[in-house]
Amino acid sequence: MNAQTVAAPARETVIEVRGLINRFGTQTVHENLDLDVYRGEIIGIVGGSGTGKSVLLRTIIGLVRPIAGEVRVFGENLLSLSDERRSQVERRFGVLFQSGALFSSLTVAENIALPLIEHAGLPRMDATRLAGVKLALAGLPVDAGRKYPSELSGGMIKRAALARALALDPEILFLDEPTAGLDPISAAAFDSLIVTLRNALGLTVFLVTHDLDTLYSTCDRVAVLSQKRVLAAAPIDEVARTDDPWVQAYFNGPRGRAATFAAHKGKD
Amino acid sequence: MTTPSLPGSATLSRDAGGARLALSGDWTLLHYMELQARANELAGTVGNDVKVDLHAVGAMDTSGAFVIAELLGSQRTQALSQDESLPPARRALLKTVGDAIDTYCKGVKKPRDAGFVVLLERIGKAMGSFWKQTLKLLAFIGITLQGFASTALRPKHWRVTAVVAQIEQTGLDAVPILALLSFMVGAVVAFLGSTALASYGASIFTVDLIGFAFLREFGVLLTAILLAGRTASAFTAQIGSMKAREEIDAIRTLGLDPVELLVLPRVLALLVSLPLLTFIAMIAGIVGGGVVCLAVLKMSPSMFLSMLQEDMSLTQFLVGMAKAPVFAFMIGVIGCMEGFKVSGSAQSVGEHTTSAVVQSIFVVILLDALAALFYMEMGW
The missing domain is CATH 3.30.750.24 (STAS domain)
Structure with a gap:
């Protein structure tokens, strides 16, 4: 589908957020928030706890209805579409939830085969075979497919959930804290997996994270959520120079300096 | 596009x-x-x-x-x-x-063809798991008895508050539903008795039928089945969700004994409340039958009571009541044991809750049948 349009200008906008306002009770989470995400990039969303990173993600995928403002994904406002049309758009993105959200009553392979059977209408046999390939893409052995989510380790759950998010070959991948709770080695492996998949499948990746190493090793651009809006959205070195107390504390704190050092050492 | x-x-x-x-x-x-x-x-x-x-x-x-x-x-x-x-x-x-x-x-292996061998395999597996299940139940009964024995002489380890709270939940809260249920079953038995005995001109013995039925069997059986559905499932769900959230492991790592903390108060509470409920069920059932006798057979209340007093010996009551603690123990143990068998998922909690109810009803009816045989041989 997108192969014909590959020749289009490099900065095609796939997600467009304009004047977004989110409020829960009297607490305002987002106030006139604007954000653009371009095709093929990995954008990292950072911000302190409670700045509404996950709420932003959930608003974009249409799980939260904003008070005001507009969210366009592939140029369509999800909330104003008919159910059928919305489902068609939703098939073009995959979501990896923070704790995986694998269906605990299905095996891993069945979890991945489910969207293939329901949406692509494949027979169970073919869906299961394809599920095996998705598992392999996410770096899991095939016999993991026969296990139930409760039998997997944290890192394997993330990979299995990633395989399910990739089931329908989405164009945009939403990741909510993909490396949270993983050991540094698994986290690094997951980071490089995301970059590999982006390069191979031409994905656009929307990445909510706290992990500075992930930011440095994967993201093309970083958007900082602070003071209820996007404070900056630019390549990471540029963002790190932004004159804002939170940004400075984040990137130039002890952990930030260590990650910067590691990233620059890696490049040399 | x-x-x-x-x-x-x-x-x-x-x-x-x-x-x-x-x-x-x-x-x-x-x-x-x-x-x-x-x-x-x-x-x-x-x-x-x-x-x-x-x-x-x-x-x-x-x-x-x-x-x-x-x-x-x-x-x-x-x-x-x-x-x-x-x-x-x-x-x-x-x-x-x-x-x-x-x-x-x-x-990747090709899935095997289903067929006769698979059927045999499944039967074998089912038998194997039934055997394992029985062993586990016996083991858990042992653990529980051991727990009782080791805490009995150490009053410091008695969880009085927990026991009282459990008695309220399993006993007091079940009174209305149990009384209503027994009352209605009593009425039904009386109707059946009066219709069947009328053809022999013996409808007066409906009173004896009600008395025998509720003192010996129905009182305790109705209570046990109701508590198997109501309490065994609650025990499994409570302990099971604690297991799923690693709370049981936390109890262990704090140097505490989950059996002493969770199982003993529950089983003890059932041991107290099930006999009491059985008594209530017996009374409610007899009252239900009595109301039918008064209304349909035009009996006077004093006649009903004096017949009951003449024909029912204390043995009938004791024979029925003796089964209550046994049923209570089995229901409590099965409910708790299934809770401990829960693993990880929400689905597992549901499966084991179902299993707890089915098993405890099965065991209750099995033991009741054995007891009936025993009493018959003893001539009680």
Whole structure:
């Protein structure tokens, strides 16, 4: 589908957020928030706890209805579409939830085969075979497919959930804290997996994270959520120079300096 | 999106230069079935010397790449991903999918055919698990008894508050539903008795029927079945969700004994409340039967009571009541044991709750039948 349009200008906008306002009770989470995400990039969303990173993600995928403002994904406002049309758009993105959200009553392979059977209408046999390939893409052995989510380790759950998010070959991948709770080695492996998949499948990746190493090793651009809006959205070195107390504390704190050092050492 | 997508096609041609496989169209999930069918047709005919041409292919995703990689085999997929004339994105896709299949998909086994052997296997497994289940139940009964024995002489370890709270939940809260249920069953038994005995002109003995039924069997059986449904399931769900959230492990690591903390108060509470409830059920059942006797048989209350007093000995009451603690113990132990067997998921909590109810009702009725045999032989 997108192969014909590959020749289009490099900065095609796939997600467009304009004047977004989110409020829960009297607490305002987002106030006139604007954000653009371009095709093929990995954008990292950072911000302190409670700045509404996950709420932003959930608003974009249409799980939260904003008070005001507009969210366009592939140029369509999800909330104003008919159910059928919305489902068609939703098939073009995959979501990896923070704790995986694998269906605990299905095996891993069945979890991945489910969207293939329901949406692509494949027979169970073919869906299961394809599920095996998705598992392999996410770096899991095939016999993991026969296990139930409760039998997997944290890192394997993330990979299995990633395989399910990739089931329908989405164009945009939403990741909510993909490396949270993983050991540094698994986290690094997951980071490089995301970059590999982006390069191979031409994905656009929307990445909510706290992990500075992930930011440095994967993201093309970083958007900082602070003071209820996007404070900056630019390549990471540029963002790190932004004159804002939170940004400075984040990137130039002890952990930030260590990650910067590691990233620059890696490049040399 | 802009142009309607054409299903991918593959053409095998032979000329002077050798065989040539030309692919075109879109190789995407949308057309997966057609692609797979075409690949199956070609599977045997694509030799090792075939030149593969991917230049006319439109869109390709992992599903399409998978079909191609499977058709060509890993070596030629790797060779294809080195082909400089293809766009880099496509080569990366082919390489990634090819690698994925190579590395991980070797262990795929064909699912076995279902049949007679599978049936036998399942029967064997079911018997095996029944045996294991019985052993586990016996083991858990042992653990519980041991817990009782070790805490009995150490009043510090008595969880009085927990026991009282459990008695309220399992006993007091169950009184209304149990009384109503027994009252209605008593009325039904009286109706049945009066109709059946009327043909012998003996409808007066409906009183004895009600008395025997409720003192010996129905009082305790109704209570036990109600508590098996109401309390065993609650025990399993409470302990099971604690197990799923690692709270049981936390209890262990704090140096505490989960049996002493969770099982003993519950079993003890049932041991107290089930006999009390049984008594209430007996009374409610007899009252229900009595109301029918008064209304249908036009008996006077004093006649009903004096008949009851004459014909029912204390033995009848004791024989029924003696079963109550046994049932209470089994229901409590099965409810708690199933809770401890829960693993991880929410589904598991549900499965074990069901299993607890089924098992405890089964055990209650089994023990009741054995007791009836025993009492008969003893002439009680």
